[in-house]
Amino acid sequence: MTAQTFNRMTPYLFLAPAAITMGIALLYPLGYMVYGSFRDWDPSQNISETDFVGLKNYVTLFFDPAFRESLSVTLVFAFTVVVAEMVIGVGLALLLDRNIRGISVLRTLFILPMMIAPVVVGLMWRYMYHPTVGTFNKTLKSLGFDGVDWLGQHALLSVIIADIWQWTPFILILALAALQSLPASALEAARIDGATAWQQIWHIKLPLMMPVLVVTALLRLIDAFKVLEVILVMTEGGPGLSTEIVALRISRTATEFRELGTAAAMSNYLLILLLILTLAMFAIARIQDARTARLARQVQEEG
């Protein structure tokens, strides 16, 4: 091999291990899943032994009330969680954006919930929600109130609260970072012009933070569709189907009902949903880049 061909091959040599691993364990499985979703597939069968059934799995799912239920639970969960986390997270960031001692210690404590295993988070909250032993009901009873049936009647709400606890810090930290990188000159000018704190937030800080906030919200939304373990440990999807998100239903269809074809079709629905969200995120980022570039050009031409 001459030095020339070696140099031309270098990028491919560097890429090869990653490409091979992702090909075998990510792209090939995804293709396999799409293929399997058109088949009547049992876990004990080899896929070559299965029958082709066309769109049957997709159509069955589309008219399956249980799947629709879990889809709507997923959507309600994801959107509620993201809206609540954005409002609380950004609100807190605006409050905490001050020059105080020990802000780094504070940030360390806030990222703790995100780093801990979802399984453990589920475990902690299941304990705290426990009807008799749990912290919440014990506190309520010692104050003279009746206990609340957290994971029974209000299961979805309880699960949402747990997720808000775990992920609001994510928004908070990103929003804080965005706030601290705002141009000081704009805020200074507003202060000199006599803008109140509210006006500064509404007319300057929030609009300037918007690009980062939109991307953060979409990122969080995509992640909210991936949540599984917390809910599995807390409620196992119950009572009934009230907290059975799609991810949980996929795993149950595959392992309990042993219908891999249906589970594959379900995964495909979820994947399409996430694909749309991801593309939306790219599109928004692209538009924002274009806008800043245009603004920069205008400034240059005028100057």
Next chain:
Amino acid sequence: MAHERQNPAFYALLAVLIFMSVGPVLLMFVNSFKLDVDIIGGTTGLIFLPTIQNYETALCDILWYELDHLEFCSLKFGGALINSLIISLISTGLTLVIGCMAAYALVRFRFFGRDTVSLTTLMVRMVPPAVLLVPVFGLWNNEFCIGKTTLVGGWIRDVFGGRGDVCLAGTHSGIIIIYVAMNLPFVIWILQSFIVQVPRSLEEAARVDGAGPFQVFFKIVLPLIQPGLAAAAIFTFRIAWNEYLLASALSDRNTKTVPILIVNNMSEFNVEWGVIMATGMLLAVPPIIFTLFASRQIITGMTAGAVKG
């Protein structure tokens, strides 16, 4: 830098926030040192006799001494802990090495197919583990196998363990490869932003002195992107260490990881709160340590991962 004086209500708010974010973790920590009688009994207070009995029960299979309170060691937690360590350490190491090289290629070279590769990497970041469950379960159990009739298959089974007909499922490597693949897109993506910042002139100087592309990469670039590597390592380790779904589908009796053990013990009717809290605490310790000692890297990684979408 001067610090402004704040109004007392502000400090009260801070105290509440800290209590809310750390409280549940502290609660679990305290409860893991209580006997079940104390947890269930009416005493909510902090007055109790701390005991390490829960931890002893959890780790009974790797303790060197006999336990008095336990007749039979049913919870094989120690083994699971070792499995978890093996799987997450090896997959983190592999992901970093492979991901680093790929990120370097994507940043520093212009070559045919570059855009396709980087777009694919970005797109597969959003694939949730639940979507991979079905195909990976099918492939690892039925396709990625060495037939049981062949000689090599039998030999591999005897030497490395695994199921009857030697498939990827049920082995450590089966779980490791899927974790590496799952984490690669994120790691490649985050390291790209660090590699871009390495001055090109440095690499060119090394090349003039006669270093090949691999030497330049390992001796010049790698040492310079250490902060990025630390952030990527923490995120990868965290995902591999905490993951439940795929591990539960792919592992067998001998390759169970800690999250699987916790979930299995939770779903039983009569939950032994003390022991389960102790196992949860043990699972939470490495992430807590990372958080306390490397929060700066974590935050860098998080902002780099999000802001540029």
